Amino acid sequence: MVESYQGFPHIRLRLTTEGRAASPPGGGGKKNPxxxxxxxxxxxxxxKLKGSVESLIFDWQDTQEKRQEEEQPQLKSRRIILHIDPDSFNPDGLKTYGIELIADTEEGYIIGASADLELSELQKKIEKFINEQYGGNKVAEIWEIIDGKKKP
Structure with missing residues (x-):
């Protein structure tokens, strides 16, 4: 008998097995194809992601130069739109990429903002992913980085 039924003497509990719970083969839930x-x-x-980031950075720098020529105030942050795996990527985890979450949809589209106009943390993660280094696998769950002018 299990001794932890002290508050409920009318319920008889029996310990049937001991040990650790067995996880399913493959370590968890099914990943999106x-x-x-x-x-x-x-x-x-x-x-592909690296090219998208470089395109965004170039576009942002071009916009900053035009604003400077027109004597407009410089932008402190820029919008970025991502399409992520909606089943496994946690949008709150974007902070580790230097991106603040603004909005997300059930389909996996995310609108974020970054004060780092070089997106250096995101670029580091992409490099880790390409080079199969620790901490880079989550990049597989970022399906697309969408140009800020396009709408998903």
């Missing part, structure tokens, strides 16, 4: 493909194609997916 897009995320699985991205994990298998690190170079291709990483290069």
């Amino acid at each position: 897009i995320t699985v493909v991205n994990l298998g194609n690190r170079q291709g997916h990483g290069s």
Whole structure:
């Protein structure tokens, strides 16, 4: 008998097994097929994301130069739109990428803002993903980085 039934003497509890709970093979829930493909194609997916980030940075720098020429105040942060795996990527985790969450949808689209106009943390994570380094696998769950002018 289990001794932890002190408050409920009318309920008889029996200990049937001891040990650790067995986790399912593969370590957890089923991953989205897009995320699985991205994990298998690190170079291709990483290069695509890297190109998108570089395009955003170039666009932001161009906008800053135009604002300076027009004697307008400089922008302190910029908008970024991401399409992520809605089943496994936690949008609150974007802070580790230097991105503040503004809004998200059930389909996995995220609107964020970054004060780091170089998106240096995101670039570091993408490099870790490409080079199969510790801390980079979550990048597979970022499916797309969308140009700030386009709408998802």
